[in-house]
Amino acid sequence: MKKISIVFFALFLLTALLCLGSCSGNKLGGDANAYSWELNTGSHTLTIEGKEPSGGPDLSPGPWNLAEVREIEHIVLKGKEARYFVPEEHLAQLPNLKTYCGSYNGASWTIDLEKGTLTLDADGVISNEMFPVVGEAWKHFADSVNRLVIGDGVTSIRQVVGVGKPADPRPVLRELGLDTVVLGKKLKSIEGLDTVAKESYEVNAKNQTFFTYDGAVYTKADNIIAARPSGKPSLTYHPDMPEQIAGMLGNFAWRLNFIDQTLTFEGEGAMPDPCNLVEQCIPYRDSIHRIVFGDKITTIKREQDERNILNLEADTCVLGKSMQHNMQLTRMAEKSYEVDPDNPYLSVYDGALYSKDYKKLVAFPAEKTSVEFHPKMKVIGQDSFINAQIPLVVVPWGVTIVEDNAFSQMGTYGAAVVLPDTLKLAGAHAAPTEEWATVYLYSDKNTVAKEAFPVGGQAYETLVKQMKENIGFTSVYDFYPGAR
Numbered sequence: 001m002k003k004i005s006i007v008f009f010a011l012f013l014l015t016a017l018l019c020l021g022s023c024s025g026n027k028l029g030g031d032a033n034a035y036s037w038e039l040n041t042g043s044h045t046l047t048i049e050g051k052e053p054s055g056g057p058d059l060s061p062g063p064w065n066l067a068e069v070r071e072i073e074h075i076v077l078k079g080k081e082a083r084y085f086v087p088e089e090h091l092a093q094l095p096n097l098k099t100y101c102g103s104y105n106g107a108s109w110t111i112d113l114e115k116g117t118l119t120l121d122a123d124g125v126i127s128n129e130m131f132p133v134v135g136e137a138w139k140h141f142a143d144s145v146n147r148l149v150i151g152d153g154v155t156s157i158r159q160v161v162g163v164g165k166p167a168d169p170r171p172v173l174r175e176l177g178l179d180t181v182v183l184g185k186k187l188k189s190i191e192g193l194d195t196v197a198k199e200s201y202e203v204n205a206k207n208q209t210f211f212t213y214d215g216a217v218y219t220k221a222d223n224i225i226a227a228r229p230s231g232k233p234s235l236t237y238h239p240d241m242p243e244q245i246a247g248m249l250g251n252f253a254w255r256l257n258f259i260d261q262t263l264t265f266e267g268e269g270a271m272p273d274p275c276n277l278v279e280q281c282i283p284y285r286d287s288i289h290r291i292v293f294g295d296k297i298t299t300i301k302r303e304q305d306e307r308n309i310l311n312l313e314a315d316t317c318v319l320g321k322s323m324q325h326n327m328q329l330t331r332m333a334e335k336s337y338e339v340d341p342d343n344p345y346l347s348v349y350d351g352a353l354y355s356k357d358y359k360k361l362v363a364f365p366a367e368k369t370s371v372e373f374h375p376k377m378k379v380i381g382q383d384s385f386i387n388a389q390i391p392l393v394v395v396p397w398g399v400t401i402v403e404d405n406a407f408s409q410m411g412t413y414g415a416a417v418v419l420p421d422t423l424k425l426a427g428a429h430a431a432p433t434e435e436w437a438t439v440y441l442y443s444d445k446n447t448v449a450k451e452a453f454p455v456g457g458q459a460y461e462t463l464v465k466q467m468k469e470n471i472g473f474t475s476v477y478d479f480y481p482g483a484r
Helices: 002-024 067-071 130-141 169-174 274-287 447-452 457-471
Strands: 027-032 035-040 045-050 074-078 099-104 107-112 117-121 147-150 154-156 180-183 200-203 210-213 216-219 225-227 244-249 252-257 262-266 269-271 290-293 297-300 314-319 333-339 346-349 352-355 360-363 392-394 415-418 438-441
Touching: 099 130, 107 130, 130 169, 200 210, 200 216, 225 274, 333 346, 333 352, 415 457, 438 457
Parallel strands: 045 074, 074 099, 117 147, 147 180, 180 200, 262 290, 269 297, 290 314, 314 333, 392 415, 415 438
Antiparallel strands: 027 035, 035 045, 099 107, 107 117, 210 216, 216 225, 244 252, 252 262, 346 352, 352 360
């Protein structure tokens, strides 16, 4: 009997070992083009590690030619700053994919296709720089992900970095078409998440800053609405919510109406910079969708330097009868400007701000996705396209002047600007960087553009080549028929 028990035990042990080996699977791997990869056939997990600044990893032949590729259920992008993603043609080979995750600058992101969620987590702040970079990895799943979860370790989504308005998470997140946004227990700022949810917001019950009512987000301190769903036609407001708050900015009065989401300024003459409203209005920044300047306001003072950054912006900026052009207005409207028809200094065409005679473009709304210039335009003004999300701008034939930094720091990395031979003067423009790079395309005849618009190194040349391929560029004159 004892011998039989020993035999059975040995058979059991052998079976367990065989099962363990079978369950653990094989580990296949390799290196290609600065990337390494490992495919665990037991856990059906593909792990990729690389340091490329952008674009998809070229692992050819790598795992994509293996029979086991169709069994992959999980993809893990490793690296402190995983600024790469798996190209769509390879994702299309993965019918059983369940999760896809990576990290960027201390923040982690996970797409769970079974739950239809995108989860973002970090120990504190998630940098605004993450969204235009890592957002490329999420686009493929726009039809599969309908819920954004902000992890319990996140305190805020957006932070100001360097000069200029920081990258806005909202355009990237809106592109996913998210029905619901869930806020974690430590989130203290709603900035960057307003109007991201189409149907409703949810808040962790332990969150000390926010709560929800009828799908909208409110502040616990004063019952003021902080974010509302973009696709909900009407809201039932919290019964204790105040209709508006108001105050003074020097001798100028301001009021913020939470029902119509409008911030209005009234006064006479040169108004102090609204930057001074940071402590009073910024907590409700995402409830401001319209900024209105009264008819007697003439300008906004520059209290720091001529490139002072406004801390307030809205979908629409409305200028009264007396407002003159000043740089403080350049970054204020995200979708459109409006100007009183009796204003002698400024006009609006197709939502953009112009001089009264339409000869100079003053400001282009940052989130406007198309451009139609006024036929009379001859000058593109300083900083006029700063933070603009539009991927291609064709400067009309006949434009003679492009002022300082007109296209520098556009919000879309690698945005292409086509410049005509009619240029006679171009101001200084910032050199391309890893975060900010505008591609300038012009003919060999355009000596003004050659001198004014900087190029820089192999990375920039690679970006130029890529953008030419993207827009089907063969010659500047493709955009100016009969203009040679």
